[in-house]
Amino acid sequence: MLEVGPVPGDPCLRADAARNRARLLEAAARLIAEHGAAGVTMEAVAAEAQVGKGTVFRRFGDRTGLLMALLDHSARQLQSDFMSGPPPLGPGAPPLDRLRAFGLAVLRRSADQLDLQLAAQPDADRRFSHPAAGALSTHITVLLRQIIPDADCDLLAQTLMASLDPALIHHLTRQRGMPRERLEAGWTDLVARVTRTEPPR
Template sequence: MLYAGFMSADLPPLPNSEEPVDTPQLLTVGSAVDEPCLRADAARNRARLLEAATRLIAEHGVAGVTMEAVAAEAGVGKGTVFRRFGDRTGLLTALLDHSARTLQADFLGGPPPLGPGAPPVERLRAFGVAVLYRTAEQLDLRLAAQPDPTRRFSHPSVRALHTHVTMLLRQILPDADCDLLAQTLMASLDPALINHLTRQCGMPMERLEKGWLALVDRVTGTGV
């Protein structure tokens, strides 16, 4: 399955409410271990190919991502794409890996309000908005990569996001069942639901964004 290996490292258990929750620490995902060993030109080629594939998905969907199309979009030979990713599945897996690490870097160590430095409720609001729009941008890819139902909530990539939301909730509502509340909040950010609401129900992203902000306010009791 494509999604297997998206995040290979096991995540640590959810922290206790007494533990610090704002220390940036990028989670290990997929091929991240390999990337520091790449030559500078190889790293640039990899980034260039991933950017080209991302553009193709935005314009033509996942079906438009072939090794030949990515090579043409990036202005390199087809052999370069095969050497870097092996095959189409390897390329798509690398796209998900890259997207996950970028989001994690932003909410663990990026500028506020998504990153550290803003009040936890503001970070929670910004987190959901970021996930909504990034999921919408790569919706076909994320739908194709959905794990099977028995692994849907236990998969490391889902646990990473759940852990972050739980930690923020523990700062806002220290006496609440934040683990369960995080599951409730994350359910509204599910790619399948976003697909249903935007493509099948015709809802604009602005409505989903307002819905997330309202949900956070109601769950945390911080609405004005």
């Protein structure tokens, strides 16, 4: 994960720089959603965001820097959505609804960024310990504790997260041709079984 620290110097320049950065990342995200990761070049992002190519290079260094910044941006977006966004993903909905919405949001994000997520997947000995994975499984653990307080929610959260592993989604959708709807229904069913509740009608 790239660290997105503040830009030093003048506060107005900082705000400008942050806006420009976000604009470039949103342009890159649109390109990925439309053409896959292969469609994201420095030139294409510059054209999509209507800025000069030099601006994109100055900001991200190279294509890998851009793609890593994009993954980081979207991970932060997801995190902010479930921490403080509107329900059912964000606070305000019952924990079971939030848990269902969480998996669907992760599956939707993976549908757009699967190539990137696969390429950025850490080695086996750090896959579950890197901070982004920790933030997601902590969120699931907290929700599970509200739904099934007597269970080993920590372990069940890991299992739920493992069912959303990008490598597994890649295998199921691309190598075995399952439609995304089946994975979404599978998540809803899994949540119902793990929490011993009835699936929503």
